[in-house]
Amino acid sequence: MAESSDMEQLLTSFKKFAVHGDAKATGKELNGKNWAKLCKDCKIVDGKAITSTDVDIVFSKVKQKTSRVITYEEFRRALEELAPKRFKGQSKEEALASIFKLVEGREPTNVGVTKVAKLAAVDRLTDASRYTGSHKERFDESGKGRGREGREELVENTGYVGAYKNAGTYDTKMKAEK
Secondary structure, three states: OOOHHHHHHHHHHHHHHHHOOOOOOOOOOEEHHHHHHHHHHOOOOOOOOOOHHHHHHHHHHHOOOOOOEEOHHHHHHHHHHHHHHHOOOOOHHHHHHHHHHHHOOOOOOOOOOOOOOOOHHHHHHOOHHHOOHHHHHHEOOOOOEOOHHHHOOOOOOOOOOOOOOOOOOHHHHHHHHO
C-alpha cells in the first residue's frame, strides 16, 4: 500500500479538484463534473480501457443514492474500482498504487481557456491616437480615458459667459476701488 505522505498528496489533489470552479465548495465533497475532470486531467481516462462513461458509472456506484457528491472515502473506493480496469496486467495492489500515483500531487488544469487576441485589427481598433471627431475628446494624449469629463459638456456655474476673458476678476476690481 502507499505511504502516508502519498495519501496526504492524494487528499490534497482531492481537495483541489473539489473546490475547482465552485466558490462555495468546502473541499470535502467532489461533484460529478469535477470527478470527471479529475479522471481526465490525471489521465485515468485513456479512451480505450476507461472512457468517460465508465467514470460516470463508477461515480454513480460509489455515491450514496440520494447524494450528488462523493466524499474522500468514496473517492478512494472509486479509484479502487477503476484501478484493475485501467492497469489490467498488474495485481490489484499494484494497480491501486499505480492509479494513486496518477492522481497524487495533481491539480486542475485550465487547458482551452480563452486567451486575449493579439491581432493587428484589434490593435488598430483600440488605438486611441487614431480616433477622430467626438471620440477623440474622450481620451488624453497618452490614450488614457478621461471618464465623465470626456463624455459630457460640463457646465461651469461661475456666473460668467463662456469664453469670457476676464472671468474671476470682479472681486479684485471691487477691492481695488474701495
